[in-house]
Amino acid sequence: MALSTAEVETDESVHSTFASRYVRTTLPRFKMAEHSIPKEAAYQIINDELMLDGNPRLNLASFVTTWMEPECDKLIMSSINKNYVDMDEYPVTTELQNRCVNMIARLFNAPLGDSEAAMGVGTVGSSEAIMLAGLAFKRKWQNKRRAAGLPTDSPNIVTGANVQVCWEKFARYFEVELKEVKLREGYYVMDPAKAVEMVDENTICVAAILGSTLNGEFEDVKTLNDLLAEKNKETGWDTPIHVDAASGGFIAPFLYPELEWDFRLPLVKSINVSGHKYGLVYAGIGWVIWRNKEDLPDELIFHINYLGADQPTFTLNFSKGNITIHS
Template sequence: MLDGVARMNLATFCTTWVEPEVRQFMADSIDKNIADKDEYPQTAELEARCVHMLADLFNAPSSMTTVGTSTTGSSEAAIAQCDENTIAVVVTFGQTFTGKFEDVEAISLALDDLQARTGLDIPIHLDAASGGFVAPFCAPSLNWDFRLPRVGPVSS
């Protein structure tokens, strides 16, 4: 029965319900290709503003000069073991089905220890698609973002 009730579908990345004004905005924008920055230059400006707002929210050192872009992706390719071929560790911050935050600070400390023992300097890629938007408000003292030197790219 719950499968047919969009409002109750909490385990999806799909929009299940929005205000009527949002539907109108989507209808007005459906023929715009937000990825085509030459044809729609204001999308680049909008994207830059969003990047700067997120950088500020995630405690980046220089939020107004932070560089970023819109992307799609997920954490299915997370690395299981670190060695000389590891380019990053993917940490999920807001697991899809439970909302659980992985302990970014503990993982960062473990990578610090690995570097001290082996010389391997492995950054963290943070998949914060869910948690990045709630942690600054519900867990502001949690150390998970750009305050940790190993945190590099953040997907949100």
């Protein structure tokens, strides 16, 4: 949500042409009214004001889904009053999220076996997913450095300068330096060779984008993986890769199944994807999937006991989202 500022001028009123029959005195705009009004009038006033918003169906600039089948609308409306975090009360909703995590982990070719269990969580969108993935990388790097008696005060992430603003947000909020590979004339994505050159012992991960926000182009994750694997071998650092597949995660597996960008590449440890972009769902859902249990430090998982059973969660907010342990 945009940051709102409290207005000093409080005498302004709401203009309510069509509800005026019910509204005998003007309604204050920035403070609560002294008296209540009929709910029908309140509806009419708000509905009329909202007509001044643009029409989402005509918003061709949006990456975000603006139409779903009527059956989906019905399902959404019949579940809208459930608090997603209350997994004991809504076990079927939880089961549906578990199935989604399983499907997406498989779609992204997570290695599944007795000792390998991909994990994932539903989020509000790719931004929250990226905050969580970034936190996991930062904590893992800190744990490793502390165990080796090395300083942990200057973590960095290497990305292309074309990253979406949520990476800058992550860097600023969670105090990680963002080292951006510059773009150049005719080349508007991260150059994998330059990215690997910028990696140092404080790099918590290299973030590649599958579907650059600027032009939709896929970055070359395979070359990045191979070059980084060589550098890791030389230095012994073990620097991982995150793929920001906000836009491309639900495109590449279907249109380019041979393209290796996902968990088929050994250094790819986590991937985020927005359901509400090419996953064709209204705004408010994204996912982050980790390759393996070890890629998500246990101390970041909160075990809450809401109504009797243990509920492992890893989210930035409380009333939505839960975590699934894939088996």
